Amino acid sequence: MIKERGSLAASCQLLTTLGVDVVECFAVMELKDCKASKKALIVDDLIATGGSLAASCQLLTTLGVDVVECFAVMELKDLNGRQKVPSKVVSLLEF
Numbered sequence: 001m002i003k004e005r006g007s008l009a010a011s012c013q014l015l016t017t018l019g020v021d022v023v024e025c026f027a028v029m030e031l032k033d034c035k036a037s038k039k040a041l042i043v044d045d046l047i048a049t050g051g052s053l054a055a056s057c058q059l060l061t062t063l064g065v066d067v068v069e070c071f072a073v074m075e076l077k078d079l080n081g082r083q084k085v086p087s088k089v090v091s092l093l094e095f
């Protein structure tokens with residue numbers, strides 16, 4: 001997930017409220033690990049306006065990382081956020 005430091009707990013709580021069994025949370029990648037020629041799957045809890053995923057893609061692409069796909073648990077379809085995202089977008093739940 002692309003998160004501010006310290007906000008992972010709130011994301012887990014939201015998913016639990018929705019009935020998702022959060023088995024484990026782990027931080028996979030920090031910016032220092034993002035190197036050119038690496039591939040990335042970006043996972044976030046929500047795609048609303050698409051601004052967060054678009055900015056994340058842009059940042060990683062600037063670092064030379066190949067963003068293969070973006071995955072979001074929830075997508076607010078009416079906001080058309082996926083149109084801003086330059087990579088393939090997959091979401092689990094649509095509202």
Ligand SMILES: O=P(O)(O)OC[C@H]1O[C@H](OP(=O)(O)OP(=O)(O)O)[C@H](O)[C@@H]1O
Nearest residue numbers: 003004007044046047048049050051052
């Ligand atoms: O598609 P967007 O319009 O960018 O919205 C989606 C983002 O909004 C939420 O984060 P938020 O900014 O609320 O902060 P958080 O990381 O503390 O959850 C959510 O976790 C996504 O990262």
Ligand SMILES: Nc1ncnc2[nH]cnc12
Nearest residue numbers: 046047048049050076079
């Ligand atoms: N439109 C939205 N609804 C709920 N949570 C959000 N977080 C960021 N944008 C949001």
